[in-house]
Amino acid sequence: xxxxxxxxxxxxxxxxxxxxxxxxxxxxxxxxxxxxxxxxxxxxxxxxxxxxxxxxxxxxxxxxxxxxxxxxxxxxxxxxxxxxxxxxxxxxxxxxxxxxxxxxxxxxxxxxxxxxxxxxxxxxxxxxxxxxxxxxxxxxxxxxxxxxxxxxxxxxxxxxxxxxxxxxxxxxxxxxxxxxxxxxxxxxxxxxxxxxxxxxxxxxxxxxxxxxxxxxxxxxxxxxxx
Amino acid sequence: xxxxxxxxxxxxxxxxxxxxxxxxxxxxxxxxxxxxxxxxxxxxxxxxxxxxxxxxxxxxxxxxxxxxxxxxxxxxxxxxxxxxxxxxxxxxxxxxxxxxxxxx
Numbered sequence: 001x002x003x004x005x006x007x008x009x010x011x012x013x014x015x016x017x018x019x020x021x022x023x024x025x026x027x028x029x030x031x032x033x034x035x036x037x038x039x040x041x042x043x044x045x046x047x048x049x050x051x052x053x054x055x056x057x058x059x060x061x062x063x064x065x066x067x068x069x070x071x072x073x074x075x076x077x078x079x080x081x082x083x084x085x086x087x088x089x090x091x092x093x094x095x096x097x098x099x100x101x102x103x104x105x106x107x108x109x110x111x112x113x114x115x116x117x118x119x120x121x122x123x124x125x126x127x128x129x130x131x132x133x134x135x136x137x138x139x140x141x142x143x144x145x146x147x148x149x150x151x152x153x154x155x156x157x158x159x160x161x162x163x164x165x166x167x168x169x170x171x172x173x174x175x176x177x178x179x180x181x182x183x184x185x186x187x188x189x190x191x192x193x194x195x196x197x198x199x200x201x202x203x204x205x206x207x208x209x210x211x212x213x214x215x216x217x218x219x220x221x222x223x224x225x226x
Numbered sequence: 227x228x229x230x231x232x233x234x235x236x237x238x239x240x241x242x243x244x245x246x247x248x249x250x251x252x253x254x255x256x257x258x259x260x261x262x263x264x265x266x267x268x269x270x271x272x273x274x275x276x277x278x279x280x281x282x283x284x285x286x287x288x289x290x291x292x293x294x295x296x297x298x299x300x301x302x303x304x305x306x307x308x309x310x311x312x313x314x315x316x317x318x319x320x321x322x323x324x325x326x327x328x329x330x
Contacts, residue, residue: 029297037304044308051316074257078250085246088237088287095236202287206280212253213272217260221268 013190025192032196036203043207046162050155050214053148060148062219064140067132068156069123073216076119077208083112084205091198097188099181106178106194109201113167113174120164124157133157156215163211166204173197235292245286252279 018024054061090105131139134150134157143149177197180186186194256275264271285291290301 026294026296029293030300033297033300033304037300037307040304040308041311044311048312048315051312052319055316055319070257070260074253077253081246081249081253084249084283084287085242088242088246089239092237092239092242199288202283205287206283209279209283210276213256213260213276217256217272218269220260221263 013187021189028192028196029199032199036199039203043159043162046155046159047210047214050159053151053155057145057148057151058219060143060145061152063143063145064149064152065215065219067127067130067140067143068216069126070216070220072119072123073212076116077212079112079116079119080205080208083109083116084202086112087198087201091191091195094181094186094191094194095188099184099186102186102191102194103178103181106174106181110171110174110178113171117164117167120160127153127157159211159215163204163207166207170197170201170204173200235289237286237289237292241286245282248282249279 014021014024018027086105086108090102090109093101093105127133130141131137132153134154138150138153140146140149140153174197177193181194252275256272259271259275260268284301290298
């Protein structure tokens with residue numbers, strides 16, 4: 001026992017209230033997942049609102065969702081999946097203690113996230129130009145049950161907006177982690193912030209994996225609009 | 227510290243690449259399928275592909291496959307609560323029209 005205690009004191013990244021590095025990492029992972037579970041329920045409420053209104057006004061949702069740009073959405077999904085890959089590779093580089101590679105992959109993740117938000121801004125602008133933002137000047141050309149179309153667009157902006165907000169928060173965290181990584185704060189033995197941020201970034205990716213089919217794809221084929 | 231090595235299970239890069247290519251392929255498959263009229267099956271196919279994509283992200287990119295049982299349990303509990311939220315409310319909304327409940 002005594003020798004074990006002495007051994008613990010050698011690790012500078014191990015907080016004294018943990019028995020081992022493994023236990024410390026376990027606690028961090030579980031804490032992060034508990035946070036992500038609250039995030040699942042946070043977005044879950046919006047998904048529930050979407051499903052409830054979609055089944056109440058199917059015609060309005062079908063024609064309004066055809067106003068989204070399918071191929072732009074698919075391209076943006078591709079960009080976000082690429083950023084998830086670079087994030088996974090960043091965690092991999094961190095686990096091998098390769099500092100330059102870690103910084104490189106983190107910067108790539110930041111750039112791909114920026115590209116995603118750029119395309120999103122273009123889509124928002126497009127909606128603005130076509131008066132598809134709910135409010136006094138709302139128009140939905142050729143929509144069935146157009147009186148309920150603002151419901152779809154409210155959910156569209158609410159859900160993609162909350163998702164984009166999560167990405168902006170991710171940017172701030174990512175910049176901090178890039179600076180820390182460049183200064184050599186992380187080692188192959190301890191890179192928990194990189195790993196935990198990776199979980200957050202992949203979670204944001206998963207939210208988009210569900211937003212893409214629900215907002216862009218469903219009812220695409222029935223209404224004849226492409 | 228043998229348990230420390232277990233904690234930092236290093237996933238080989240080819241696994242990440244394989245998961246990535248599957249995700250990209252599924253994205254374009256689901257985009258293409260949406261233009262084919264499958265009737266009520268469209269939403270089923272779109273959500274099945276999304277659930278599959280989310281599962282491989284959770285298992286491989288988020289390392290849950292290599293995680294502790296407690297981590298796995300927390301993830302499953304989160305998904306379980308989400309299913310409760312969605313299905314209990316939707317079961318109510320779906321079945322209301324079946325029986326001609328007064329006031330509707």
